[in-house]
Amino acid sequence: MYTGIYHTHKLAVILFLLVYTIKLVLLFINTDKLDNFSKKIKVPDMIISFLFLATGVYLATQSAEISTLLLVKFGLVLASIPLAIIGFKKHKKSLAVLSVILIFSVYGLAERNRGMKAKKITVSEGINTNPSDANYDELAHGKVMFISQCAMCHGSSGDQGLSGAKSLITSTMKLEEVINIITKGKNSMPKYSKSFSESEIKAISAYVMTLREVK
Template identity: 35%
Template sequence: MHPIALFTFMPSVAFLHTHVLVVVLFLLFFAVKAILLLFNKRETLDKVRSKTKIVDMILGTLILVTGGYLLFLYSGGIPTYLIVKIVLVLLAIPLGIVGIKRENKVLTVLTLFIFLYVYGVAETNSLTMSKDEPSVAPISHTTTETPETDATETSVPGPNQSGAAQQEIIDAMNETQLANAKAIYTQVCATCHGEDGAKGLGGAALLTQSQLTLNDRINVIENGRGLMPGFGDQLTPQEAEALAAYTITLKK
């Protein structure tokens, strides 16, 4: 694996972490003010508003900046859930400002629900807030295959196959290939997907549940998807294939 892969990936990961952090902080501050308003603690609300006014402006700006940058990095066409999320955020921010400023409980509660819904959509990449991963159409690519590669591809487990079929993929890889694939995964994938494939940071696919075939996984690794950049320029075809096979072993 070329060392530049890690440095290519780190900016998007840093912005993703920052975006998630500022969104959570913004939600916490807004939730506190919403609760104070709902319980008619207006004096306390005024004090909190005056102390957090600048912080709210900074967090709101950071949400837009980091979100805009992540959108710029997005690979492929922008999915419907992301468009809806952006529209709702642009709607909720002014609604929340007006609701708190005018002490309008209806607008404030509505804004709170919108923010919570948007956060759920962002974490699941789904308008229904379901973690089930949508199917992805294969992207055409060319790679040099060996007889072992063909055997591995024919052993790719489908949704209803047992763990024995997954084990065949591991058996087709020698110890060196498996160790190299695990090292690459730990270096550039574990931050968002987790060591066990179940982290799902910022809507990253849950590899413990993913139904993608080996070819689909290779396509995603080489070409990227969503906020995940493509590593086709940094990995050899054999490394991409071994990494894809390794991710299948994480499926429960």
């Protein structure tokens, strides 16, 4: 369900940006063509806008935290809509440009945030993080990393499905597949290849395997 809505949202966002961009170009080159285009695309435009907003609200309710960023995104989208309606209808270029800038900045913020989710938070006080050390405890290392990096979506015991996260308790993935999904990410699961070293990913994966009901 979440994944389907996530993809619908992405598609609606792309179509929405596309329609806005075409309208803006037409506004500058030929307003008759703009009015014609707006008339033709009226129904699809309404459907796209509705899908864009409805899926956005749904994703927000599934989000691990209602952040200020999320509220800013909604505020900007809601502000841009009346600006766009007036700007394109009345051929007010400045309003139309402003609405397009607002909507693209929301897109930029969302993409930037996606990258930041995988940012490394160092929480290794008191934990030996050197695999070649004699007292290195891989599971203890994996656990602190899991709690700080993964629990916001998966929950500290692995069963909390925020942001569409799958249960790690009933997961049947093999160790290599777990390593793979942490490294490369999937849908709204961030990829960690840039933020974690190989040994860190190995430690987290080893810990993830211990969360299973049936081991």
